[in-house]
Amino acid sequence: MNVLVRLGAVLTALALLAGCATKPAIPLDRTSAKEIKTIGILTPDMPTGPSAILASTPGQSFGLVGALIDAGIESSRESDLKAALAGKSFTPYDRLMGGIKAALEAQGYVVKKVAVARTERGEFLKTYPSANSENVDAYLDVVLFRYGYGAAGISASTPYRPSVETRVRLVTAKDSRVLMEDIVFYNRIFTALETNNVTIAPDPEYSFAAFSDLTSNPDKAVEGLDLAFVKSTEAVGVLLR
Secondary structure, three states, rough: OOOHHHHHHHHHHHHHHHHHOOOOOEOOOHHOOOOOEEEEOOOOOOOOOOOOEEEOOHHHHHHHHHHHHHHHHHHHHHHHHHHHHEEEEEEEEEEEEEEEHHHHOOOOOEEEEEEEOOOOOOOOOOOOOHHHHHHOOOEEEEEEEEEEEEEEEOOOOOEEEEEEEEEEEEEOOOOOOOOEOOOOOOOOEEEOOOOOOEEEEEOOOEOOOOOHHHOOHHHHHHHHHHHHHHHHHHHHHOOOO
């Protein structure tokens, strides 16, 4: 049953990915953004744990049976990765929020954290808090869609590397008008569809030929993910420059 649940989750994630991957980025409306001095970072949407993704596997040639096998293997790897990161007190929320806050402050913004409830996984909010309730000029809606490690295939030439996908949207507090929307990919795993979103190449220093190499070296695995979060959040700051 756990494998079936995992398969459903994988298919849902792929559907979300397919639905959003072709959506063009909305560059910052700099004319309107001149009025933005204080930004409220909304409580981000976060996955329940890290991902361990193989973009291409032998199981893909065997239909549902292959998909079930792949889902089971991926679930096992993600459990192992989660345990390895937990042993090093890796906290993705702190990495994400601390990095974005620092990146926005470096651009001259005053930054506040604004608590909101999330009900839909992998989605921006449908409605935003009123401007008067938080005393900010704009809200930054953040969806950490995925973090972990990924590989394009099973060969030695496609090692596991850190992978982070961060979706961001800036809206005005007074009327929820979208001023910017984009996706920041650090080591984009699924590349079949071309988009104009931000793509950051991974540092080759943090490459693992086999998944067992990754979990047996959690210190280096955490260093690689830390760098991925740093580069991703810095890119968010650049989007609002």
